[in-house]
Amino acid sequence: MQNPFVYGSVVTGPDFVGRESEIRDLRMSIRNGKSTVIYSDRKMGKSSLLAEFMRRYDDDFIFVYLDTYGITGLNEFLEKFAEEVTRHSLSKVRRFASSFLETIKGTGLRVIMTDEGEVGVELTSARPRQHEIDEVFELPEKIAKLSRKKMVVIIDEFQDVASVGGVQLIKTMRSKFQWHKNAVYVFSGSRRHMLMSIFEEHEGAFYKFARPMTLSAIPTDEFKGYLVQKYSSAGGSLSDEVATKVVEAGGGYPYYVQHVAYELFQISMSPTLDDVDAAIQSTVDHQSSAFMNIWESVRSLLHRRYLLAIAREPDVPQGVAFIERHALRSPSHVSRIRTQLEKRGLTEKGRIVDPFFARWLRTANLRDGRE
Ligand SMILES: Nc1ncnc2c1ncn2[C@@H]1O[C@H](COP(=O)(O)OP(=O)(O)OP(=O)(O)O)[C@@H](O)[C@H]1O
Ligand SMILES: [Mg+2]
Structure with missing residues (x-):
């Protein structure tokens, strides 16, 4: 009998459960032209929610889905952005193709035919100039206007965009996106700290641009x-x-x-x-x-010791007694360790985020460097 449970890949349709209020909320925001940022821990179901949303409302909107995971350079991102925006649109609105080609004329972009016989977009210069970057981020609005449907541009793992292009890039994005009336944006990501600093801090490039949505457990x-x-x-x-x-x-x-x-x-x-x-x-x-990979990527002995300590004693106050018991040196050491591990998304408020990582730490016979 085939196993009916699915883990590790995006789930939709009959494999998808719950999230009705999130879907309603998202739909409402999009209709109102308001962008959304979805925060959650890893493996909480962001990509599945987005995929299910696209499945349900495929007729109502033009969806552009960009997974930026693993993207390494600015050009790669810009080309991917332009390509996805145009490819999806052209496949939906063929009759607009010629006016689209008009739109793109004279910009730093070139339309190409990919190996798969699809329309693609390429930057004409190896080092795009600012006005060319601007053009790329104008595309969603231009194309949405042509097609007379709202375009929803979804950028999954958005934090990686910030690492590729720095603050300057996301500032450019905002400066363009904020004028768009026919294109709406959905950002999602799991590096809460990084996203918060972009969307919720005063100096953040996307401050107040998007409605925050947090995914928590399915009831x-x-x-x-x-x-x-x-x-x-x-x-x-x-x-x-x-x-x-x-x-x-x-x-x-x-x-x-x-x-x-x-x-x-x-x-x-x-x-x-x-x-x-x-x-x-x-x-x-x-x-x-x-989990072993994660463990090995934690280089500092003190960090490892702290992880083991909070895995073994999850709900214990991390005061002087705790610090002594686990040889964690001093409160200021612990506070530094916490900041660094939180930045990496491994802990949150002194607890291990991933419950199975915590379980593994308790049972895997790991050494904390004191034996
Ligand atoms: N609504 C849902 N109904 C049933 N299962 C779900 C749902 N959402 C997520 N899952 C389960 O969780 C797994 C991870 O989901 P998904 O990849 O969507 O999460 P994610 O937050 O995008 O993860 P990551 O941070 O790794 O990108 C899925 O493979 C599936 O097993
Ligand atoms: Mg995902």
Whole structure:
């Protein structure tokens, strides 16, 4: 029997649960021409929400989806931006192609045919000048106007844009986007600190530009219903009690709920509470090489010691006794460590963000450099 649970890839349609109020909210903002910024921890379901939104409203809007993850240079970003904006539009509004070509004439952009036979856009110079960069960010509005539909430009993992082009680039983006009436923007990302500084601090380049939306856990009852229904449609059965334990094990992360449910389905078609423990362990095991990479990327012994300490004692005040017990030197050391780990998105308010990373830290027999 095929396993009905999906983790690790974007989910939509029958695999997608909840988020109705977020979807309504997003739709309303877009209709009002207001841009949105979606914050959440990793694996909370940002990309899935965006994909489901695009699936549902494909007829109403022109969607442009840009995943900037892994983009390394300014040119690459500009070309990708221009290309996605034009490709999606041209495929939808072929009859506007010639007026579009008119629009693009005389800018630093050149229309090309890609290897796949699609229309693409290229920068004509290796080092784009400011006015050429401006042109690129004018494209959404121009094309939306031509097509007489609202264009929704979604930039997923937006924090990476800031790392590629620096403050100057995102300032340019804002200076253009803020005049757009037919193009609306949705930014999303998981590096809360970086995004907050762009969108919510006074000096931030996008201060007050977008409505913030935070994704939190999918409510337990909704998720339970989904698990039970998936189990039964795959020919198995899941009790309410076991479903509750699975959702709780996920610690609020849809990714982990699905992962544990997937492992559970491998174990039994009508699982017991004990089976859930085995499924949890199996999930930790599957993640262990990813966690080991994170662990090894934390170079400082003191940082490692702190991570282990808060994994083992999650709800303990981190005062003098705690610092002594874990040989963390001094309160000012701890405060510096916290700042740095928070910046990396590993901890938040003195707790480990990812509940399965915390679980792994507790069970993986790691050394804290004192033995
Ligand atoms: N609405 C949902 N219904 C069911 N499962 C979901 C939902 N949203 C997310 N998931 C589960 O969580 C996983 C991660 O979702 P997704 O990739 O959308 O998150 P993300 O926040 O974009 O993650 P990342 O920060 O890694 O990009 C999915 O593979 C799926 O298993
Ligand atoms: Mg994502």
